[in-house]
Amino acid sequence: MRARSFLYPIIGAAGLLAGCSSASSSDTASDKPESEVPANSQLDAVYVTATQPAQSLSLPGELESYFQTDISPRVSAYVLRLHADIGDHVRQGQVLADLDAPELTAALNEAASKQKAAEAVLQSSRGTYHRLRQTARTAGAIAPLQLAQARTQVITDSLNVAAAQSHYNAAKQMTNYLHLTAPFAGVITERNLSPGAAVGTGGPGSLPLFKLRQLSRLRLRVAVPEAYVAEVHQGSPVEFSVKPFPGRIFVGRITRIAGSVQAATRSEQIEIDIPNAKEDLKPGMFASASLPITRPQSSIFVPKSSIVTTAERTYVIRIAQGHASLVDIQQGDENNGQVQVFGKLKAGDVVLHTGTEDVAEQQAVQVAVK
Structure with missing residues (x-):
C-alpha cells in the first residue's frame, strides 16, 4: 500500500509537466505566423507585354x-401672308412669307415715273441733235457752237436716265424684300409671328419670323x-x-x-x-x-488582376529566379482587361497573374507561366 501511494505523486507530477510542456508548445505554435501561400504551391504568372494598342476615347x-439661319425681314413692314409653318420642308428659293409696306410700293412707282420722264427728255434731246446735224450739212445754216451744245445735252440726259434707272432698281430691290425666301432647302423649326404683325429690320431682343435648319x-x-x-x-x-x-x-x-x-x-x-x-x-x-x-509610344500592360492596391502603395509582384519582388507602379488607361502601368517593369518580365498581399518581398514562389 505504501509503494502504491508513493507512485501516485510521481505520476501526477509527470502528467503536470507533460501538460505544461504541451501548453507551451501550443502557445509557441500560435505565435508563429502562418503563410497562406504554402512554399510548395504553384501560382499562375504571365509575361509583361509592351504594345501600341488602338484605344478609343469616349x-x-x-x-x-x-446649315441653320434665322429668317428676318430686311425692311419695316407688316406680315401679309405666311406660306410656311413649323415642320414644313421647303426648297431653296421658295417664298415663305409676303410682307406689306405701302411706302415702299409708292417709292417704286415714283422711281418708275422719274425713269420714264428722264427717258422722254433724252428722246427729245436726241431728236433735236439729229435734226441739227441734218441742218448742219448746209453750210452756214447752223452754228458749230449750237451743234456742240445739242450734243452735250444728249450726253447729260443720258446720264440722267442712268441715274433714274439706278434709283428704280434700288426701289425695286427694296420691294423684293417684301417676299421672304428660303436661302437653302430645309425644315422650318420655328415660326414666331402671325399675319398682321409688325416686323422690323431686327435688333437686340427681336424675334426672327422663321428659323430654318437643314x-x-x-x-x-x-x-x-x-x-x-x-x-x-x-x-x-x-x-x-x-x-x-x-x-x-x-x-x-x-x-x-x-x-x-x-x-x-x-x-x-x-x-x-x-x-x-x-x-x-x-x-x-x-x-x-x-x-x-x-499612342505614339509602346506602353507596358499587365492584367488588371495583377495589380495589388493597399492604403500605402500600388504594386505588382514580379518573379525573378524563384523569388518575389514587389514593384511599385502607377496605373494608366485600361483596355480589354489590360491596364497600362508605369514603373520599373519591362516587356518580358514575369508577374503573378493574380496579385495578393500574402506574398512578401523576396519570398520563394513557384510559378507556372501562362
Missing part, C-alpha cells in the same frame, strides 16, 4: 444642322481634351450613339479640326459630317462619341 458631343446633313461637334489633340486626325472614323436610339451605332469621319485649343476649356473643337437622309437624327441631340486614339 467624349460627349452635340448634333447641329449643317436636316439632311448634320454636324457632330466634339471638344477633344488638350492631352489628346495630337492623336486626332482628319478623316479618322468616329462612332457615336444617341439616347433616342439605344443600341444603334452611327458612323462618321472627322471632317474639320479647329486647329486651336480654347483657353476656357483646354480643348480643341472638331466636327464630323453626318449624312441624315432619313432625318432620324435631330439637331440639338446629345451624342456619346468614340474617337480612335493611338
Whole structure:
C-alpha cells in the first residue's frame, strides 16, 4: 500500500509537466505566423507585354444642322401672308412669307415715273441733235457752237436716265424684300409671328419670323481634351450613339479640326459630317462619341488582376529566379482587361497573374507561366 501511494505523486507530477510542456508548445505554435501561400504551391504568372494598342476615347458631343439661319425681314413692314409653318420642308428659293409696306410700293412707282420722264427728255434731246446735224450739212445754216451744245445735252440726259434707272432698281430691290425666301432647302423649326404683325429690320431682343435648319446633313461637334489633340486626325472614323436610339451605332469621319485649343476649356473643337437622309437624327441631340486614339509610344500592360492596391502603395509582384519582388507602379488607361502601368517593369518580365498581399518581398514562389 505504501509503494502504491508513493507512485501516485510521481505520476501526477509527470502528467503536470507533460501538460505544461504541451501548453507551451501550443502557445509557441500560435505565435508563429502562418503563410497562406504554402512554399510548395504553384501560382499562375504571365509575361509583361509592351504594345501600341488602338484605344478609343469616349467624349460627349452635340448634333447641329449643317446649315441653320434665322429668317428676318430686311425692311419695316407688316406680315401679309405666311406660306410656311413649323415642320414644313421647303426648297431653296421658295417664298415663305409676303410682307406689306405701302411706302415702299409708292417709292417704286415714283422711281418708275422719274425713269420714264428722264427717258422722254433724252428722246427729245436726241431728236433735236439729229435734226441739227441734218441742218448742219448746209453750210452756214447752223452754228458749230449750237451743234456742240445739242450734243452735250444728249450726253447729260443720258446720264440722267442712268441715274433714274439706278434709283428704280434700288426701289425695286427694296420691294423684293417684301417676299421672304428660303436661302437653302430645309425644315422650318420655328415660326414666331402671325399675319398682321409688325416686323422690323431686327435688333437686340427681336424675334426672327422663321428659323430654318437643314436636316439632311448634320454636324457632330466634339471638344477633344488638350492631352489628346495630337492623336486626332482628319478623316479618322468616329462612332457615336444617341439616347433616342439605344443600341444603334452611327458612323462618321472627322471632317474639320479647329486647329486651336480654347483657353476656357483646354480643348480643341472638331466636327464630323453626318449624312441624315432619313432625318432620324435631330439637331440639338446629345451624342456619346468614340474617337480612335493611338499612342505614339509602346506602353507596358499587365492584367488588371495583377495589380495589388493597399492604403500605402500600388504594386505588382514580379518573379525573378524563384523569388518575389514587389514593384511599385502607377496605373494608366485600361483596355480589354489590360491596364497600362508605369514603373520599373519591362516587356518580358514575369508577374503573378493574380496579385495578393500574402506574398512578401523576396519570398520563394513557384510559378507556372501562362
